[in-house]
Amino acid sequence: MTANSEVTKWVDDVAKLTTPDRIHWCDGSAAEHEMLVKGMLDRKEFTTLNRDKWPGCYLYRSDPTDVARTEKVTYINCANEADAGPTNNWLSPAAAEQQVLPLFKGAMQGRTMYVIPYIMGPVNGVNSRVGFEITDSPYVTLNMRIMTRMGQVALDRLGNSSDFVKGMHSIGDLKPEHRAICHFPERNEIWSVGSGYGGNALLGKKCHALRIATSQARREGWMAEHMLILGLENPQGEVFYIAAAFPSQCGKTNLAMVIPPDSMPGWKAWTVGDDIAWIRVGDDGRLWAMNPEAGFFGVAPGTSMKTNANAMLTAQRNSIFTNVALVGDDDVWWEGMGPAPATAVDWQGRPWTSSSAEKAAHPNARFTTPAAQCPSISKHWEDPQGVPLSAILFGGRRPHMTPLVMEAYNWNHGVLMGASVASETTAAATEQAGVLRHDPMAMLPFCGYHMGDYFAHWVNIGTKVKHQPKLFTVNWFRAGDDGKFLWPGYGDNVRVLKWVLERCQGRGEAVETPIGFLPKPKAIDTTGINVSDATLNDILSVDNARWKNELVENRKYFSTFGNRFPSELTTELDAIGKRLG
Numbered sequence: 001m002t003a004n005s006e007v008t009k010w011v012d013d014v015a016k017l018t019t020p021d022r023i024h025w026c027d028g029s030a031a032e033h034e035m036l037v038k039g040m041l042d043r044k045e046f047t048t049l050n051r052d053k054w055p056g057c058y059l060y061r062s063d064p065t066d067v068a069r070t071e072k073v074t075y076i077n078c079a080n081e082a083d084a085g086p087t088n089n090w091l092s093p094a095a096a097e098q099q100v101l102p103l104f105k106g107a108m109q110g111r112t113m114y115v116i117p118y119i120m121g122p123v124n125g126v127n128s129r130v131g132f133e134i135t136d137s138p139y140v141t142l143n144m145r146i147m148t149r150m151g152q153v154a155l156d157r158l159g160n161s162s163d164f165v166k167g168m169h170s171i172g173d174l175k176p177e178h179r180a181i182c183h184f185p186e187r188n189e190i191w192s193v194g195s196g197y198g199g200n201a202l203l204g205k206k207c208h209a210l211r212i213a214t215s216q217a218r219r220e221g222w223m224a225e226h227m228l229i230l231g232l233e234n235p236q237g238e239v240f241y242i243a244a245a246f247p248s249q250c251g252k253t254n255l256a257m258v259i260p261p262d263s264m265p266g267w268k269a270w271t272v273g274d275d276i277a278w279i280r281v282g283d284d285g286r287l288w289a290m291n292p293e294a295g296f297f298g299v300a301p302g303t304s305m306k307t308n309a310n311a312m313l314t315a316q317r318n319s320i321f322t323n324v325a326l327v328g329d330d331d332v333w334w335e336g337m338g339p340a341p342a343t344a345v346d347w348q349g350r351p352w353t354s355s356s357a358e359k360a361a362h363p364n365a366r367f368t369t370p371a372a373q374c375p376s377i378s379k380h381w382e383d384p385q386g387v388p389l390s391a392i393l394f395g396g397r398r399p400h401m402t403p404l405v406m407e408a409y410n411w412n413h414g415v416l417m418g419a420s421v422a423s424e425t426t427a428a429a430t431e432q433a434g435v436l437r438h439d440p441m442a443m444l445p446f447c448g449y450h451m452g453d454y455f456a457h458w459v460n461i462g463t464k465v466k467h468q469p470k471l472f473t474v475n476w477f478r479a480g481d482d483g484k485f486l487w488p489g490y491g492d493n494v495r496v497l498k499w500v501l502e503r504c505q506g507r508g509e510a511v512e513t514p515i516g517f518l519p520k521p522k523a524i525d526t527t528g529i530n531v532s533d534a535t536l537n538d539i540l541s542v543d544n545a546r547w548k549n550e551l552v553e554n555r556k557y558f559s560t561f562g563n564r565f566p567s568e569l570t571t572e573l574d575a576i577g578k579r580l581g
């Protein structure tokens, strides 16, 4: 409990509305954790996994209709529709009160209401923020315990301040037609009902740390971004920090935990964050980034000792597995982990055999796991100041378009590169997979205000940063005519990061092209891998005709932001047009 009357008044109001049987204030203790787990086991909502292979780990199966973020019912509820912009669903605060608030009425009857005080960011972080999630889901509570610094630490940090985010969550009746996720950026408030899924229900993550935080950041002059943060150490022992934005399932978690290949002796990579970066302008004129989260909420399918050993090793203890398959002696399995078992229990609890047409794990099955357990976790991941950024990368899945890597000519050109990110859709969003969609800075579903204003905010931040990080676009997914990837990816992506760092140090050979600085093929270290000069030339080539089309397409897309699209970026578009001839 707390003496903060703004908190207690709000908790009272929510309790009056939702009428829970009990109210539990989370303190984050081990005893509380045990109590929550016991309840999950008693209700058969958790399966205890093998104590030797997966100590402290549990399997959870969600409602089959509740397996991913639901963007169609995710709303920005600012006062004026124009301020939400064309990329967000807008619902007026009054309409939300009429349509969504009733879904909370009596919703917690027969349930316990958990009050979760949490901190996004390190406990003593200079840019950390306090939020509260009120939820009737013990599963959500257990996930929040991994994903945030939760309990007494947050009450201590907040004290009597009224600077906190109010998140109200109920699983409601879990019916998709009774689902809504509302964000009130003007009053730092979130309402989420009808879903227990991560991005919809762990309110500290996308709802607070991105949608609400982007609005706060704009007001206060910092940045909330959908980015991993990585420290790259060269053989001389110098560490440089890189932030990178990729749309869902473009290998963000893999890059955050990348292991440099054996053929790059002396290179090391350190994980700071895998999904979200809060970035501020330091007194020293550099950009400083921190990871507001305390855990990883990673996609399981495709994760293996081969593709991401660090993620596998992190998730071996104290983790929650959602919608994966159960095999043998309380072991878990998912597609891409290794050889398929002969039989399993699939993510919906049904018998499965290796000849089944359906997948055993849901494609968006997840592990929730404490970041501190990651073998590659940076010793600076909880530094109160964060880490200074040398480079920012933008990337997407563009099989036939963007070169392996290119460097912006200047900050605004880099902002344009970020604004131009487009990628094939994946299963993490509930839309059709495999369709190309624009996803500026990988923020399309996460920017809490008008995207044109967001671009302008990026331009504005550039003017405040004396020592700007260099901005780059990367694309690990260039494919040949046969559809096969041309670049090996995974650990070998460090070869690209090596060039990025060389550029940041004023070295690294580059050629000027109409679309940016590209590495000379010889400047990419390919020692020990089988990538021919022809292939490298191919993935580092610029097809002027394609890029002219791309420019037309991008101009069309940017016109949807009307006069909020910053003129500085139009200047950069024109410059590219001129260079393309």
Ligand code: SAT
Pocket: 068, 069, 197, 198, 199, 200, 206, 248, 275, 297, 428
């Ligand atoms: O789907 S979530 O938003 O919960 C996770 C992610 O896509 O990063």
Ligand code: MN
Pocket: 226, 248, 275
């Ligand atoms: Mn994400």
